[in-house]
Amino acid sequence: MSAPVLSVKNLKVNYGAIEAVKGISFEVFAGEVVSLIGANGAGKTTTLRAVSRLLPSEGEILLNGKDITGTAPHKLIDEGLVHSPEGRGIFLNMTVEENLKLGAFRRKDLKDLESEMNACFDMFPRLKERLRASAGTLSGGEQQMLSISRALLSKPKVLILDEPSLGLAPRIVQQIFQIIQTLNKQGMTILLVEQNARMALKVSHRAYVLETGKVRLSGEGRALLANPEIQAAYLGVT
Amino acid sequence: MEEFVQHLLNGLNLGAVYALIALGYTMVYGVLQLINFAHSEVYMVGAFAGFYGANFLRLTDKPGWGAFALTLLMSVVVCSVLGLCIERFAYRPLRNAPKLNALITAIGVSLFLQFAGQVVFGATPQFFPQVLEDRTLFQAGAIQIQLFDVTILSVALIAMAGLHYLIQYTRTGMAIRAVSFSFRSATLMGINVNGVIAVTFIIGSSLAGIAAVLVALKYPKIDPLMGMLYGMKAFVAAVLGGIGNFRGAVLGGIIMGLSEEMVVAYLSSSLRDALAFGLLIFILLVRPSGLLGQMKVEKV
Numbered sequence: 001m002s003a004p005v006l007s008v009k010n011l012k013v014n015y016g017a018i019e020a021v022k023g024i025s026f027e028v029f030a031g032e033v034v035s036l037i038g039a040n041g042a043g044k045t046t047t048l049r050a051v052s053r054l055l056p057s058e059g060e061i062l063l064n065g066k067d068i069t070g071t072a073p074h075k076l077i078d079e080g081l082v083h084s085p086e087g088r089g090i091f092l093n094m095t096v097e098e099n100l101k102l103g104a105f106r107r108k109d110l111k112d113l114e115s116e117m118n119a120c121f122d123m124f125p126r127l128k129e130r131l132r133a134s135a136g137t138l139s140g141g142e143q144q145m146l147s148i149s150r151a152l153l154s155k156p157k158v159l160i161l162d163e164p165s166l167g168l169a170p171r172i173v174q175q176i177f178q179i180i181q182t183l184n185k186q187g188m189t190i191l192l193v194e195q196n197a198r199m200a201l202k203v204s205h206r207a208y209v210l211e212t213g214k215v216r217l218s219g220e221g222r223a224l225l226a227n228p229e230i231q232a233a234y235l236g237v238t
Numbered sequence: 239m240e241e242f243v244q245h246l247l248n249g250l251n252l253g254a255v256y257a258l259i260a261l262g263y264t265m266v267y268g269v270l271q272l273i274n275f276a277h278s279e280v281y282m283v284g285a286f287a288g289f290y291g292a293n294f295l296r297l298t299d300k301p302g303w304g305a306f307a308l309t310l311l312m313s314v315v316v317c318s319v320l321g322l323c324i325e326r327f328a329y330r331p332l333r334n335a336p337k338l339n340a341l342i343t344a345i346g347v348s349l350f351l352q353f354a355g356q357v358v359f360g361a362t363p364q365f366f367p368q369v370l371e372d373r374t375l376f377q378a379g380a381i382q383i384q385l386f387d388v389t390i391l392s393v394a395l396i397a398m399a400g401l402h403y404l405i406q407y408t409r410t411g412m413a414i415r416a417v418s419f420s421f422r423s424a425t426l427m428g429i430n431v432n433g434v435i436a437v438t439f440i441i442g443s444s445l446a447g448i449a450a451v452l453v454a455l456k457y458p459k460i461d462p463l464m465g466m467l468y469g470m471k472a473f474v475a476a477v478l479g480g481i482g483n484f485r486g487a488v489l490g491g492i493i494m495g496l497s498e499e500m501v502v503a504y505l506s507s508s509l510r511d512a513l514a515f516g517l518l519i520f521i522l523l524v525r526p527s528g529l530l531g532q533m534k535v536e537k538v
Contacts, residue, residue, distance in 0.1 A: 054422060077428035089423035091416055102416055105409070106428035154428070 011059040020046045022213035035192040035200040038210035044193040052083040080157030088147040092136035103153035120149035141172035162193045197234040201225045240380040245503045253495020254394035258449040259472030260487040262442030268418040268482040275344040278469020279351035284450030285460045287316035292367040305369040313447035321443025355462030366458035390452045474518045480531020
């Protein structure tokens with residue numbers, strides 16, 4: 001196998017005296033869906049924020065073999081690392097259209113933007129209907145669709161999705177996971193954080209199970225789904 | 239009736255100036271949630287920049303639109319640089335510190351500039367050079383419209399229209415609005431948050447520079463403490479309209495200017511300054527978020 005697109009080695013993050021992430025290592029290869037699963041407070045979101053350089057951390061983060069720990073966070077988008085954050089990160093003071101345009105904020109090459117936007121509307125027709133509406137009037141599901149579409153317009157090579165299913169109705173959750181699979185089939189590399197472990201493991205090639213800031217287990221998505229320990233702890237199977 | 243119309247015009251003029259300064263407060267508050275108390279001193283320095291620049295270039299020899307524009311430009315440039323320095327050296331090091339630290343620093347910068355101003359410019363009031371000659375444009379009974387009044391109002395309106403365009407329709411404006419909503423989300427869009435904050439200070443300070451020259455044109459006595467009162471009233475105007483809200487700052491400025499003029503005209507000129515603080519107390523009591531401000535529910 002070739003070198004990983006994203007490689008995290010011995011990542012440590014502190015919030016003051018509290019060590020939230022205690023030496024996590026993981027890798028994401030091109031074309032994979034990799035998920036980090038675990039309970040609240042396991043350090044999943046913190047790990048993603050450190051990868052996007054929103055938080056200072058110790059350890060190595062290699063993107064395409066290049067250490068990005070010294071890179072300013074707003075420049076990571078140029079390297080193809082795009083992060084759709086927990087809580088969706090929608091600008092509620094702007095219209096849907098403006099939010100989408102912000103996804104392409106740093107792009108120099110905008111000639112395909114319109115067709116890319118249309119591709120998003122094919123995926124999420126609702127966004128086209130609400131294009132001129134204030135993003136604050138969108139439902140949670142629509143905001144998640146907007147967040148994913150906006151991230152796609154940043155032209156990611158690695159797409160980070162933090163809790164895309166959080167707080168959404170089951171039907172919308174299904175749709176979001178279908179989109180994740182579709183994007184992956186088109187070649188997108190995805191790093192996913194989810195509390196919905198069952199859905200996440202189903203769509204993931206590989207997964208890492210985090211527990212209190214450490215990697216507890218890792219392996220193929222299917223294998224973890226069948227693992228009795230995981231079933232008991234995260235899938236509600238007794 | 240004629241008298242009332244005259245007061246209305248004067249009040250509108252005063253209000254336009256307050257609005258310009260208030261926009262600077264509101265812009266900085268919008269991105270940093272910081273009351274930039276040093277803003278009134280940026281305004282003061284703007285007047286002195288015009289004063290020294292115009293005298294140095296002997297602009298009073300040939301007063302006119304060219305001289306006026308050049309004075310405006312010098313004031314805007316100096317104010318931009320000053321605003322940029324204040325942000326870079328006083329506020330940026332405190333970006334991750336508690337908000338109160340930045341607020342106290344703002345008061346410190348303000349005092350520093352007031353007293354440094356007295357050392358550098360001298361404490362004696364100076365006379366602002368007449369780079370434009372006033373004349374009566376229109377007279378009907380008691381109503382008199384002066385060239386300065388028209389100039390002040392039109393320059394202020396052009397500046398505000400320009401700002402509106404910049405904020406609503408340009409890439410920079412979009413970045414400013416994104417940063418004012420959330421640093422983290424803006425960063426994830428690839429926006430350089432520090433850069434945007436610096437630009438915000440440049441724009442706000444430029445507006446203060448414009449306001450300074452406009453006021454100094456009409457009331458040419460300038461001194462290093464001149465920023466205090468105008469700054470405070472513009473700040474009240476920003477709070478009145480809803481701090482952080484652009485339309486609010488303009489509305490607040492106009493209300494402030496009109497009510498001040500009316501109070502002086504029909505009640506007593508000694509109540510001129512009491513009004514501003516009375517309004518501030520009143521608005522904080524009945525509608526703390528301001529006329530156009532949105533009530534923010536603190537999220538936990």
